Amino acid sequence: xxxxxxxxxxxxxxxxxxxxxxxxxxxxxxxxxxxxxxxxxxxxxxxxxxxxxxxxxxxxxxxxxxxxxxxxxxxxxxxxxxxxxxxxxxxxxxxxxxxxxxxxxxxxxxxx
Amino acid sequence: xxxxxxxxxxxxxxxxxxxxxxxxxxxxxxxxxxxxxxxxxxxxxxxxxxxxxxxxxxxxxxxxxxxxxxxxxxxxxxxxxxxxxxxxxxxxxxxxxxxxxxxxxxxxxxxxxx
Numbered sequence: 257x258x259x260x261x262x263x264x265x266x267x268x269x270x271x272x273x274x275x276x277x278x279x280x281x282x283x284x285x286x287x288x289x290x291x292x293x294x295x296x297x298x299x300x301x302x303x304x305x306x307x308x309x310x311x312x313x314x315x316x317x318x319x320x321x322x323x324x325x326x327x328x329x330x331x332x333x334x335x336x337x338x339x340x341x342x343x344x345x346x347x348x349x350x351x352x353x354x355x356x357x358x359x360x361x362x363x364x365x366x367x368x
Numbered sequence: 369x370x371x372x373x374x375x376x377x378x379x380x381x382x383x384x385x386x387x388x389x390x391x392x393x394x395x396x397x398x399x400x401x402x403x404x405x406x407x408x409x410x411x412x413x414x415x416x417x418x419x420x421x422x423x424x425x426x427x428x429x430x431x432x433x434x435x436x437x438x439x440x441x442x443x444x445x446x447x448x449x450x451x452x453x454x455x456x457x458x459x460x461x462x463x464x465x466x467x468x469x470x471x472x473x474x475x476x477x478x479x480x481x482x
Contacts, residue, residue: 299471354464355401
C-alpha cells in the first residue's frame with residue numbers, strides 16, 4: 257500500500273524558474289525522504305528530513321515537513337534542464353525503520 | 369567503485385519461463401530490497417532481506433522468489449506464476465542497524481514477456 261502521494265503528477269516549467277512538489281502521507285513517521293529518478297534509471301537519494309525538523313536545505317533543494325498536516329514539499333530553485341526527472345517521496349512503513357513506501361511521483365520537465 | 373549492480377539491463381522472457389534477475393552490492397549493506405515499477409507508477413516492494421539467510425515478503429510477493437545466501441547478493445526469480453511480469457525491476461540496499469536508512473538503488477532491469 258502506498259503511504260505517500262505526490263502532487264502534482266506532472267509539472268512543466270522554464271529553466272530558471274522554481275519547481276515545487278508536494279507529498280502527503282497517512283501515518284506517523286520519523287523521517288521522510290525524497291528521491292530522484294531519471295528516465296529508465298534507478299532512484300537516487302536526494303535528502304532526508306527527520307520528524308523533529310521543519311526545513312532542510314541541500315544546494316538548490318529545500319524540503320519542508322509539516323507533521324501536523326502530514327505533508328512535505330520539495331522546492332528546487334533556479335531549475336535547469338538537467339533537473340528533468342521524476343521525483344518521489346518515501347516514508348518508513350509503520351513499525352519498520354528500514355522498509356520504505358514510495359509515492360507515485362511527480363514528473364518534472366524543465367524546458368530550456 | 370562502491371555500488372549496486374543489476375544484470376541484465378534488458379531481459380526477454382517467453383510465457384511460462386522462470387527468469388532470474390541478478391543484484392549485487394559491494395557497499396557492505398545488511399539490508400536489500402526488490403521493487404517493481406510499472407509505467408508512470410511508484411515503486412512496490414516485492415521482497416526484502418534484513419540479513420543473510422533471512423527475507424520477508426513485501427506487498428506483491430506472489431509469483432516471485434528470492435534467496436540471500438551471501439551478504440552481497442540478492443537474486444530475484446520471476447516465476448511462471450507471475451501473471452503480468454512485464455515491468456521495470458529495481459534492487460536497493462541500505463545500512464542495517466540505524467533508525468534512518470537511505471536506500472541505494474541499482475540501475476534496474478527491464479523485463480518484457482513476449
